[in-house]
Amino acid sequence: MNNSTPDTGAMAAHTIFGLRKAAPDGEVARVLLAFLATAGIFYVNIMPALVDGLVQGAGFSNRQAGLVGSSNVYGAAIGALIAVFIVKRIRWRTWAYGLLAALIALDLLSMLVHRFEPLVVMRFLHGTMGGMLVGIGFAVMSRTAQADRTFGYLLVVQFGLGGLGLAVLPPLVPTLGTSVLFGALILFSLVTLAMVPFLTDYPASAVRRPRVGAGEGVRRGPLLLSLLATFFFQAGNMAVFAYVIGLGKADGLGMDFISPVLAAASWIGIAGSGLVILLSTRFGRAWPLAGSILLTALATWALHGSEIAWVYALANGLIGVTRSFGIPYLLGMCAQFDQTGQSAALGGFASKMGMASCPLVAAWVVGADDFSRVINVGAVALVLALVAAMVPAILLDRAPID
Numbered sequence: 001m002n003n004s005t006p007d008t009g010a011m012a013a014h015t016i017f018g019l020r021k022a023a024p025d026g027e028v029a030r031v032l033l034a035f036l037a038t039a040g041i042f043y044v045n046i047m048p049a050l051v052d053g054l055v056q057g058a059g060f061s062n063r064q065a066g067l068v069g070s071s072n073v074y075g076a077a078i079g080a081l082i083a084v085f086i087v088k089r090i091r092w093r094t095w096a097y098g099l100l101a102a103l104i105a106l107d108l109l110s111m112l113v114h115r116f117e118p119l120v121v122m123r124f125l126h127g128t129m130g131g132m133l134v135g136i137g138f139a140v141m142s143r144t145a146q147a148d149r150t151f152g153y154l155l156v157v158q159f160g161l162g163g164l165g166l167a168v169l170p171p172l173v174p175t176l177g178t179s180v181l182f183g184a185l186i187l188f189s190l191v192t193l194a195m196v197p198f199l200t201d202y203p204a205s206a207v208r209r210p211r212v213g214a215g216e217g218v219r220r221g222p223l224l225l226s227l228l229a230t231f232f233f234q235a236g237n238m239a240v241f242a243y244v245i246g247l248g249k250a251d252g253l254g255m256d257f258i259s260p261v262l263a264a265a266s267w268i269g270i271a272g273s274g275l276v277i278l279l280s281t282r283f284g285r286a287w288p289l290a291g292s293i294l295l296t297a298l299a300t301w302a303l304h305g306s307e308i309a310w311v312y313a314l315a316n317g318l319i320g321v322t323r324s325f326g327i328p329y330l331l332g333m334c335a336q337f338d339q340t341g342q343s344a345a346l347g348g349f350a351s352k353m354g355m356a357s358c359p360l361v362a363a364w365v366v367g368a369d370d371f372s373r374v375i376n377v378g379a380v381a382l383v384l385a386l387v388a389a390m391v392p393a394i395l396l397d398r399a400p401i402d
Contacts, residue, residue, distance in 0.1 A: 037137030045162025079131020163266025
């Protein structure tokens, strides 16, 4: 007769409040990880609402509002870089709790700040905390099987909830002010805090990686090109995205048209990331990346015709799909170069630097609402992304698995 009793300590390790933790490579875990990696930078997904809200609700100029947005993302880049050096040494869950709490506090303080200079500092600090959280999130996501698939879920969450934010928040700014924008960020962080306990530990594991050459020296070249491709792809997209509401207004379109178009474009973008989840790397990375980046560049250039309403709507919808299709492959490509998540965290750094740099350039070239220059900057950055992405994508497609 077996009188042994269940190991209650082991059971507790796999349950929270009587509920089981998500299976490490299951679909629920991928969704939870997507929330974790999004929480630190969700403001990017509602950036048009944030920039336009600062202009309409706080009386900032277009340039000032753009610089506030850039300071947030530059802070995120610094935070993501810090994550590169600490991600192998920390207990990621403890850090996630602390960083989420810091984000909530900084968003609360941002509600009370209405002057340009203090808000730039506040959002830079917010970005730094958020960037560290995103870098940690990317590192943990890279430890899942089929990391490209997990990054696909990241874009589903970002575009789905980002679209909701773009539909709901801009009409509320004239009545409730910019506080409604920061309140939305607080709500997202609180929801993510409630999700973290249901994730497993994800230690640095022996996930098999493609062998792209003999020795570390050979691997650095493809990694650098992957990082450059990620940088330029995000730069090209964010240069235009930050000003897409102002662009539509300057071409005579009303908010009753712009807001639902941008919300629909974000929701349509879910189709792109959904395709990544379905396809994963079944057709490699080179062809999906070439098609998505090229189409994104063409759709960005088409925004020169935004005075025609259907062109504005079609271009934004196409960008939504192709951007959400391309970025999971780029981030997944960066994640292939080590087993601890350090190269994935570097991918997060490159992504944030791109998202900050081109909006900063755009803030200076926009001048007296000359959005055509912004479109040109974005299109050129996307072409550079296409050139940089091809070599590492082809090498990974041809590489055997270690």
